[in-house]
Amino acid sequence: MNATNVLFILSDEHQHNLMGCAGHPFIHTPNLDALAARGTRFRNAYTPSPICVPARASLATGRYVHDIGCWDNAIAYDGSTPGWAQYLTASGMVTDSIGKLHYKGEAAPTGFRHQHHPVHILDGIGQVWGSVRNPLPQTMGRSPLYDKIGPGLSNYNRFDMRVADTAVERLGEHGDNTKPWVLFAGLVAPHFPLVVPQEFLDLYDPDSIELPLLHPSSGYVRHPWVERQAVHMDHDAAIGSDERRRLAMACYFALVTFLDAQVGKILAALKSNGLDETTTIIYSSDHGDNLGKRGMWNKCLMYRESTGVPMIVAGPGIPNGKVCETPVSLIDIQNTILERTGCVAPGNTSPGESLAKLANAPDQPGRLAFSEYHAVGSETAAYMLADADYKYHHYVGLPPELFDLRRDPQELHDLAALPDYAGVMDLFERRLRELLDPEGVDRLAKADQARLVEAFGGREAALRTGTPAATPVPVE
Template sequence: MTKNVLFIMCDQLRWDYLSCAGHPHLHTPNIDRLAARGVSFDRAYVQSPICGPSRMSFYTGRYVSSHGSTWNGIPLKVGEMTLGDHLRPLGVRTALCGKTHMTADIEGMKRLGLAPDSEIGALVAQCGFEPFEREDGLHPDGPRYARNEAYDQFMKDRGWPDDNPWDSVANSAEDEEGNILSGWFMDNADRPARAADEESETPYITGRAMDFIREAGDTPWCLHLSYIKPHWPYIVPAPYHDMYGPQTHLDPVRNEAERSDPHPVYGAFMEERVSRAFSDDGTRTRVLTAYMGLIKQIDDQMGRLMAFLDDQGLTEETMIIFTSDHGDYLGDHWLGEKELFHDASARIPLIVVDPSSEADATRGLKTPALVEAIDLVPTILDYFGGAPAPHILEGGSLLPILHGQVEGLREVAVSEYDYSMRDVRRRLGVEVKDAKLTMLFDGRWKYIFAEGFRPMLFDLEADPDELIDLGGDPASAGELSRMERHFFDWTRRTAQRTTRSDDWIASRDTIHGEAKAGILIGYRSEAELDEVLREAAAK
């Protein structure tokens, strides 16, 4: 039977804004049905709480400090193996519909003579994916992101003559006098986008994913369907724009004590413009109205996509992964955006549906196993029957959990953040090399190492809302020391020897191999060498 993988990623979708995760007002029946067919990983964490480095970890199976793409726009260096590099030797077509936030290492490609328009160069520049249709959105008129000409033409065919319909139609509203209101401004978030539902990004890229699946035919495929939303601009077309009014909004998770004497780094992030905006209840209300509508739109598209797989006869041979690249504070902890490590930001939804009979016993399971984004490449590789590559991939396959063989893979989950590109660093007077944060979470205690400052520490058993930072409390010295040891153990991992595995090294017969190769260091006589060579011949 042909195997396929549909790897679905939303952008900035919080772990708890799904009905299967407990949201009381936002109903997501199609995503819930995926959870009922598979396993929900209730404690899944990203390797970095910001788009670029998080995604590079998803695609390489490696920690941020290993692959080196530490912030948006910092290229993933040439030579880092990605999901496509692992799957192509297995005959699996690995393609992209949507966003990667990949910045190509143009200087490295030039140094190695890789032309961007060559077959290999194109794959390197697109994070290892065949770009069936790349749609990063964000700043389509800026220098960092290529325009999606296919979407522009689609909108022209729909009757929109705008030069940039992504910006002026899909992500803008219109007032009563016909003035265009940009979706970049949060005061416009509760207005309907100018685009009709079927013209907006989420339905459009769903349709393109279906086009790819039709085209792929019987070739095994791994399709990365990567949605731009519910990431800002926070604006959604009718009828989703007013489905979720203030009566459906959850109160922000925050208290005044958090602002009284915060950790210096945390306090500096509270002063960011986006944090101040989300601390305003009116702004937060308008944004939540759109944010929840965007999620509902995604859920409806999941229903459309699952019905398509049924019609194509592919449901029973397709692994489905549903996840997000990070969360969204939405005003929790007096913060906007993401970037720090509260669960609102660093914890993600993760549902994996394995269609094989081996996974029947775990269908509908919600597991507390600590899972990281880097586990997905090993999982997909394992599903397609590829050999493990632990010297390259720092995560572990989730198939043993999906098949009920083990309950967990690790003691701690790790996430990293480089804030050197943020104004926070300058306000704190921190040098670029020291603008680093590392989180370790063991299922109860969340420890954040902050270079140059005291650590942060939260006890999620006693304080599940993460309102009380115990990092400066002498009574927590024992837990701080224990988590620091975990951090020390993690930093001592071997991460850069990716060309040879531990097994390859362990299998080497060093003594006899060196003698046969003529490396004669330490021998006192030719007779001693002859004895070693006789032993080698006898093996």
């Protein structure tokens, strides 16, 4: 097949199943639904790490977090590990970004020809306080992340509209290109703050929204690793009431629809410039959001609300309207972009595969997706392995979890301790240890973080250093 252009749209914190095309009963996502209808949606798609900076470093390089050492939101991608943008630019291909990347900084040699409205970790240091893990502080105090919930127009909303408008402009300039190009558009919705224009919030009545499942007030007992996260920074307590929980969910749903509208503007420009028949379109997100389930908000957990991501690929040669069962990951995007553009990348060691090839192949339900977490709120590392049937969580020093995804897609029933599943547990632990040394990687991450903490003056100084909440975006 001839090489294509690539338009890669990445959102931030979009839960995997919150699209009409994914079967959600009331979410409004007409543009993403239309994209899925003309392409392939991967039902079992995951992030390599359920937190922004490590996930995006893996995405940039096609490598796992433990391979590149970008452990948390203070250790960002700096270009030292080659990635797809570097390979493309070295081959002479026009490769530009618009919006959020969340790398070390704009000056880092990450490969883009131009970065329009770039967003990186604040001051090149990010959340230094989140690197303090050994020992983990008992609590960071009341969470400020959900102080603002409701209708309005936030800097994040304005930024996303500017990113979409700039993407429309750039696509207008690509119409005459004879060589494949790659354009990355990084949107920040539906990431908190949960503030959204009223017209989108009007689509979701908070009073009609059911409260999240498995709240501890109902008698549910959280896994000890998760409970430690909640004690460290209790977002649910900061939200406070059932009324505000429903409003928070309504705002999140509205932000997903707001995001869909920005995607629609970009896709309309692609079509109006005659580029849709020669362009591969990828839509995904860096990770999901717990959205109140188990009394947890934000991300950072191994459950699918946090580790699952939407994944849609469309374009020449991609099956229309297909739902692929093969487990995939953001790790696969590097080789997708290289394969679709025809870019030869000597030295590329990514374990990923082209999503276009996977879409055209028979489903591979036994293929594994992997995720890991070594960041804020965790005393020890957490790892996830998932195929299309089972999802396994390994917590260093704590009991594992196992879920049957076919029978229990909501992950309500942990099977890890049941004798009937001993063989499945043994198989997944063996496969995990073939991939990495869980305890050794945990020690390595903590050692790197300890060096970072010392570089900022030690534990107490580090706890006072870094952006306290969401990374700010440029304001016009």
